[in-house]
Each structure stands twice: as structure tokens, then as C-alpha cells.
Amino acid sequence: MKFLEKYDFTKDDIDKLIDNTPKKIMNEIKQSQKLVEKNLAYLKDLGITTYVQIFINYPDLFFMDHSNFKDMLDKYEKDSLIAKLNSNFRLIELL
Amino acid sequence: MELKEKVEIATRKMSEKNKAQIEKFSYSLINGEEENFKLLEEHDIYPTSPSCFIIYTIVPRELKHYVELTEQMNFIQDMRHKPRRLTNPDTAEIIRRMAECDAMHIPYRDEETNLCADFIFDKEEYEKNVRPLIEKQKETETVKEEPKEVSFMNFEANPNEEENNKKERILNLCNKLLETFTLTADEDKEAVRKALEKVDLSALSEKEILLAVFNDAFQVGNVELLSTEIDKVLELNETMDNGVGRMRGAA
Numbered sequence: 001m002k003f004l005e006k007y008d009f010t011k012d013d014i015d016k017l018i019d020n021t022p023k024k025i026m027n028e029i030k031q032s033q034k035l036v037e038k039n040l041a042y043l044k045d046l047g048i049t050t051y052v053q054i055f056i057n058y059p060d061l062f063f064m065d066h067s068n069f070k071d072m073l074d075k076y077e078k079d080s081l082i083a084k085l086n087s088n089f090r091l092i093e094l095l
Numbered sequence: 096m097e098l099k100e101k102v103e104i105a106t107r108k109m110s111e112k113n114k115a116q117i118e119k120f121s122y123s124l125i126n127g128e129e130e131n132f133k134l135l136e137e138h139d140i141y142p143t144s145p146s147c148f149i150i151y152t153i154v155p156r157e158l159k160h161y162v163e164l165t166e167q168m169n170f171i172q173d174m175r176h177k178p179r180r181l182t183n184p185d186t187a188e189i190i191r192r193m194a195e196c197d198a199m200h201i202p203y204r205d206e207e208t209n210l211c212a213d214f215i216f217d218k219e220e221y222e223k224n225v226r227p228l229i230e231k232q233k234e235t236e237t238v239k240e241e242p243k244e245v246s247f248m249n250f251e252a253n254p255n256e257e258e259n260n261k262k263e264r265i266l267n268l269c270n271k272l273l274e275t276f277t278l279t280a281d282e283d284k285e286a287v288r289k290a291l292e293k294v295d296l297s298a299l300s301e302k303e304i305l306l307a308v309f310n311d312a313f314q315v316g317n318v319e320l321l322s323t324e325i326d327k328v329l330e331l332n333e334t335m336d337n338g339v340g341r342m343r344g345a346a
Contacts, residue, residue, distance in 0.1 A: 020183045024126065024152040060149050063122040072119065093116065093146050 001026075003033060007040055009052055017056045025059050036062045039069045046073065047082045050089035058092060096129040104132050105148060108141040120145040127151025131158050138162055140175050150181045160314060161186070167318040173211050180216050187311035191294065192221055194303040199229050229298075261296050265304055271328045272305060278313070286312035301329060 001014050009017075018026065029036055039062045043051040055062065064072070072095050073081060084091050105124055106114050117124065124145075131151045135141065140162070142148055150158070161184045165171045168190060174181055192215050196203045203212045214220040269287045273279065290311035294304050305325045306318070315321045 019185075022149060022153040022182060024154075025123070025149060028122070028126075058120075058146055060120055060123045060152075061146075064119060068118075093119075093144060094112075 001029070003037065004055075007037075007044060007051070009055075013052050013056060017059065020056060021059050028063060029059060032063055035066060038066050039064065042066070042070060043073070046078070048085045050086055053089045054085075054092050057089070061092065096132060098125060101125075101127060101132055101151075104136055105142050105151070109144065113144045117145045117148075120148045123148035123152050128153075128155045128158075130155040134159055134162060135178075138166070138171065138175075140171075140178050140181075142178055143176075147178045150178050153182065164310075164315075164318055170211055170215075172209055173216065176210055177216075184216075185218075186314075187290070187307050188218065189215055190303070190310060191299070191307045192225075194300070194307070195229065195295070195298045196225070198298050198300075199232050201225060201228060258296065262291070265291065265296065265301065265308075268301065268305060268328055268332060269308060271332070272309065272324060275324050275328065283312075302326070305329075 001009075001017070004014055004017075021029075040051065040055060043054065048054070062069075076095070081095075101124055102117070105127075106117065127148060128151060131153060134155070135150070135158075140150075142150065153161075158181065161181055162171070162174070164186050165174050165184060168186065170189070174184070193203065193211075195201075196215075203215050204210070205212075214225050266288075269291065270284075273283055273287065287308055290308040291304075293311065294307050296304060299307065302322075302325055305328075306322065309315055309321055309325075310318070
């Protein structure tokens with residue numbers, strides 16, 4: 001999970017991810033690292049500051065095809081989306 | 096098991112709004128273990144939202160262990176309420192928090208719903224919101240104690256010595272329990288020693304400590320059996336203590 005450090009995950013964040021995530025999902029994160037990184041970077045670059053919590057709580061969301069992942073976010077007005085997700089990361093479930 | 100059947104089971108108790116979101120979490124649904132779908136259905140545990148599909152990807156043996164344990168420890172209804180908790184059911188910690196709250200008379204179970212407060216399952220929330228309460232309560236209790244005169248006739252035991260004695264006694268009880276379960280390998284003893292280091296001896300009863308230590312060290316599947324064996328060891332120990340006391344008294 002070293003690659004997560006590039007996205008400013010702390011050791012505690014990575015430990016929390018490991019503690020809360022089934023082994024099958026952890027393996028898939030490794031297997032699909034490129035896709036996961038692409039989705040993670042998109043979320044981060046969009047200005048969503050809660051991307052670490054989103055990843056820790058919804059890791060399987062990041063296995064979505066990148067274009068679908070992008071579409072899921074792009075259908076909302078950017079500033080409003082950022083404000084909402086930054087105040088409550090759990091809203092990602094409802095997008 | 097066909098995907099259609101998985102979807103039917105996994106969305107059985109989901110609102111229409113949530114059903115519309117399943118695509119985003121389809122990886123866990125598609126790759127979920129068939130055994131888990133059956134096991135959770137048998138225990139009436141269903142995802143409340145698509146993000147809960149992740150529970151189907153847990154190693155089936157582990158999930159079975161968690162579900163049985165939560166059932167025996169009487170908090171399976173909490174898993175039904177928030178199934179996502181099954182991805183990290185640190186049962187030893189949950190039991191320890193419950194015992195600590197019991198000892199400090201901090202309510203954590205809703206009388207109507209019988210559901211436990213979130214802090215019982217969430218380490219961060221517990222440390223942030225409950226720990227300060229416990230510390231405050233402990234401080235108040237310490238202040239309430241009347242100061243005692245120090246004299247050679249009224250010699251008080253050193254608190255560290257008391258703690259060490261308790262630890263030694265617990266270790267002794269752990270060894271007896273290890274023998275009961277024929278866990279005599281060095282690594283078993285080491286696992287117990289490590290688990291014991293994590294437990295706050297001052298806040299728990301001997302039984303609660305032994306339950307927490309053995310659950311942590313061995314992820315005990317049959318907690319009822321463990322509880323019965325602990326009772327036996329404690330009873331035997333008490334009998335022996337009383338016997339020694341009487342012998343000393345007679346001398």
C-alpha cells in the first residue's frame with residue numbers, strides 16, 4: 001500500500017484501511033492499482049479534501065471504470081459537489 | 096450462485112433509492128462469496144445500502160466466526176442494524192469497552208431498541224467521547240477517598256505492587272485456562288502475554304479480563320464454552336484460596 005503515501009495517506013490512515021477492509025478487496029487494490037490511482041487522483045485533483053476518508057470507507061468504489069467514476073462526479077455542479085463532499089464524505093454513496 | 100440471485104438477496108431490505116446505487120459497488124456484489132450470502136441470509140443480516148456489499152467479500156471462515164461470536168455475545172442485532180461493522184468486528188475490544196462502561200456505570204445500550212451506542216464499535220469515538228468521562232469519573236472517585244494517616248501500623252500496599260500482584264494472579268489463571276484447552280505451546284503463552292498487555296486490568300473483573308485476553312489471543316469461536324471454562328477455573332481458584340486461608344487460619 002506504499003503507493004497511497006503519494007496521495008498523503010498517513011501510516012494511521014493505511015492501518016485503518018487495512019483493519020477495515022477484507023483481504024479480497026485489499027488484493028484487488030493491489031491488482032488494480034492503476035485504476036484505483038486514476039480514480040483517487042481524479043477525486044483529489046477535483047478539490048475533494050475528504051478523499052482519504054472516502055477511500056478508507058468505500059475502497060470498492062474505486063474499482064469503477066474510470067469513465068463511469070468521472071461521470072458520477074461530473075454530473076454535479078463542481079463547487080457545490082466539493083462543498084458537500086468536504087463537509088460530509090458519506091454523501092459519495094448517494095451520488 | 097447466479098448474479099441475479101445475489102442481487103435479490105443483497106437488496107432485499109434496501110430502499111428503492113439505495114437499489115438504484117448498486118452499480119457503484121458492483122465489484123463486491125459480483126465477487127462476494129456465495130457462502131457469505133447464505134450465512135448472512137440465515138442470520139437475517141442484509142446490506143442496508145450498496146456500500147455494505149463489501150461484507151460479502153470477507154473470508155467466509157472469518158465471517159462465520161464473527162457472526163457466531165456476535166450472536167453469542169448478544170450484539171448481533173447491532174450487526175443487523177449496521178452490517179458494515181462486520182468488516183472490522185474487533186470483538187475483544189468491543190467486549191472490553193462494554194465491560195469498562197459497565198464498571199463505570201456509563202449507559203451504552205438503548206433500552207427500547209436494545210442497540211448499543213456507536214462508540215462501543217468505534218475506537219476513535221470511544222477514545223474521544225467516552226475516555227475523558229471515564230478519566231473524570233476516576234479522578235472524582237480518587238478525590239472522594241478520605242486521606243488516611245500513614246503509620247507503620249497502617250501500612251498501605253504500594254499501588255504498583257498491587258497491580259503486579261493482580262497481573263501475576265491473572266497470568267496464573269491464564270496458564271490454568273491454557274492447560275484446560277491443552278494450549279501448551281510457547282507461542283500460545285506468548286499470544287496470551289501479548290493480549291494481556293493490551294488489557295486495562297484496573298477497569299475489568301477477572302472474568303472480563305480472561306474473556307478479553309483469550310478472545311484477542313485465539314479469536315475463540317465458542318465464547319459460551321470459554322465463559323464456562325473461565326467460571327470453572329475461577330471457582331477452583333477461589334476454593335483453593337479459601338482452603339489455603341483456612342489452613343493459615345488454623346496454623
